[in-house]
Amino acid sequence: MNQREMQRLETRRTLAEHALRLFQEQGFDETTVDEIAVAAGVSARTFFLHFATKAAAAFPDHDERVASFTTRLGDGHSPGNPLLHLCVTMAGGLDPGSPTRRIRYRLLDKVSALRDEDARTDRDYEQAIVAYLMQAWGDTVETRVRANAIANASLGIARACLIASSKDGIDANEVCFDLMHRMFGSPFDVPLHSLKQD
Amino acid sequence: MNQREMQRLETRRTLAEHALRLFQEQGFDETTVDEIAVAAGVSARTFFLHFATKAAAAFPDHDERVASFTTRLGDGHSPGNPLLHLCVTMAGGLDPGSPTRRIRYRLLDKVSALRDEDARTDRDYEQAIVAYLMQAWGDTVETRVRANAIANASLGIARACLIASSKDGIDANEVCFDLMHRMFGSPFDVPLHSLKQD
DNA sequence: GCACTCGATGCACCGACTGCAGTTAATACC
DNA sequence: GGTATTAACTGCAGTCGGTGCATCGAGTGC
Numbered sequence: 001m002n003q004r005e006m007q008r009l010e011t012r013r014t015l016a017e018h019a020l021r022l023f024q025e026q027g028f029d030e031t032t033v034d035e036i037a038v039a040a041g042v043s044a045r046t047f048f049l050h051f052a053t054k055a056a057a058a059f060p061d062h063d064e065r066v067a068s069f070t071t072r073l074g075d076g077h078s079p080g081n082p083l084l085h086l087c088v089t090m091a092g093g094l095d096p097g098s099p100t101r102r103i104r105y106r107l108l109d110k111v112s113a114l115r116d117e118d119a120r121t122d123r124d125y126e127q128a129i130v131a132y133l134m135q136a137w138g139d140t141v142e143t144r145v146r147a148n149a150i151a152n153a154s155l156g157i158a159r160a161c162l163i164a165s166s167k168d169g170i171d172a173n174e175v176c177f178d179l180m181h182r183m184f185g186s187p188f189d190v191p192l193h194s195l196k197q198d
Numbered sequence: 199m200n201q202r203e204m205q206r207l208e209t210r211r212t213l214a215e216h217a218l219r220l221f222q223e224q225g226f227d228e229t230t231v232d233e234i235a236v237a238a239g240v241s242a243r244t245f246f247l248h249f250a251t252k253a254a255a256a257f258p259d260h261d262e263r264v265a266s267f268t269t270r271l272g273d274g275h276s277p278g279n280p281l282l283h284l285c286v287t288m289a290g291g292l293d294p295g296s297p298t299r300r301i302r303y304r305l306l307d308k309v310s311a312l313r314d315e316d317a318r319t320d321r322d323y324e325q326a327i328v329a330y331l332m333q334a335w336g337d338t339v340e341t342r343v344r345a346n347a348i349a350n351a352s353l354g355i356a357r358a359c360l361i362a363s364s365k366d367g368i369d370a371n372e373v374c375f376d377l378m379h380r381m382f383g384s385p386f387d388v389p390l391h392s393l394k395q396d
Numbered sequence: 397g398c399a400c401t402c403g404a405t406g407c408a409c410c411g412a413c414t415g416c417a418g419t420t421a422a423t424a425c426c
Numbered sequence: 427g428g429t430a431t432t433a434a435c436t437g438c439a440g441t442c443g444g445t446g447c448a449t450c451g452a453g454t455g456c
Contacts (some may be wrong), residue, residue, distance in 0.1 A: 004422055010432065032411065043436050048413065116314040117320070123313070141362075145370050149358040149377055156350030164343040172343050179347055183381045206403065230445065241405050246444065362434055 019057035027113040057115035070128040073182045103167030126151045210248045212238045217255035226309040253315035268326040303364030324349045
């Protein structure tokens with residue numbers, strides 16, 4: 001990797017690090033982009049070369065995660081279907097070894113601006129899931145609605161469980177799995193086959 | 199009703215009307231709060247006496263709707279449980295006699311700022327549903343997660359169906375009902391009883 | 397008629413975000 | 427090694443959403 005690329009990534013990483021720290025220490029609204037930039041040792045203008053919005057700095061790995069999720073759906077590594085994969089991804093995301101993630105989701109529960117950012121995140125996952133389901137079901141008006149509804153519902157479940165896990169430290173995977181199971185059958189593969197001939 | 203109150207409501211109504219029109223005609227980002235205010239014949243400062251954000255003007259009846267939803271859950275008029283009630287409310291909201299609502303939801307599909315506003319809306323419904331479920335289940339960490347997950351999932355389904363209905367003009371109630379049914383059993387009253395002893 | 401309330405206003409201000417015109421250091425090319 | 431180019435970073439001026447504050451003036455209660 002280039003020295004330039006490394007510098008760039010380092011700047012980005014530093015910005016994200018200080019952003020999350022300041023959000024946690026003194027609150028999201030009470031932190032200005034200027035403060036973050038100064039703390040990271042760069043100019044305020046530079047902040048926006050790395051993040052589109054102030055809130056985006058709290059989720060610096062968003063693009064990678066979505067890309068990883070999407071490509072995994074495309075190749076054979078997806079365990080069964082996207083909904084199950086979503087659960088697995090979620091479970092992985094709750095690795096207790098990552099205090100950063102816990103901080104992030106605890107903030108998420110308090111700061112509405114970050115919930116908005118998170119909702120935007122979800123929309124990308126939603127697109128990936130919808131695309132996957134539509135590819136399996138074919139593109140009709142009916143399947144499109146169904147795919148959107150299922151994607152929305154799944155993400156709603158996943159998000160709620162994720163936040164709960166981070167906040168209360170409980171294992172929400174069971175709840176997540178149970179609700180998914182109810183909606184889509186055993187290993188969540190029901191909609192891929194049986195819903196079709198409804 | 200007072201003449202003052204009437205004036206106030208009229209101002210608010212006019213602002214909302216012009217806001218939605220301008221959003222539709224020239225786009226959300228391309229419309230400034232100043233333009234809306236001028237079109238409505240008031241000052242820009244006044245706009246924020248009626249709406250907290252630019253996007254909020256696109257959903258002027260939000261508070262009433264949430265209040266109505268919440269109180270109905272409290273008294274005996276709720277048909278069974280909040281999830282079923284949500285479906286009914288949704289179906290009512292799709293009254294084809296309301297072109298304004300169609301415009302609103304069609305915008306929703308395009309403008310991310312409005313989706314953020316809508317997500318904020320959903321959070322209020324979510325609170326109402328969670329409160330209702332928790333009252334039925336009792337307040338434990340487990341039930342709290344479950345209630346949040348179910349509320350999120352239901353709203354996800356409802357939102358997707360609502361947008362699809364407004365956009366494609368199809369009847370998405372069937373999809374909505376079907377998915378709810380899968381998750382919660384016949385008239386959606388399963389979680390109130392059977393989930394408890396899982 | 398008089399005091400009061402309250403919606404509307406103008407003004408100054410903050411902070412998020414953008415476009416543009418540099419500067420400087422790493423890199424590619426010869 | 428010297429030179430042209432690229433691209434991260436910077437400063438500045440500007441737009442726009444949103445807020446606090448003092449004020450005006452038309453309704454309202456008495």
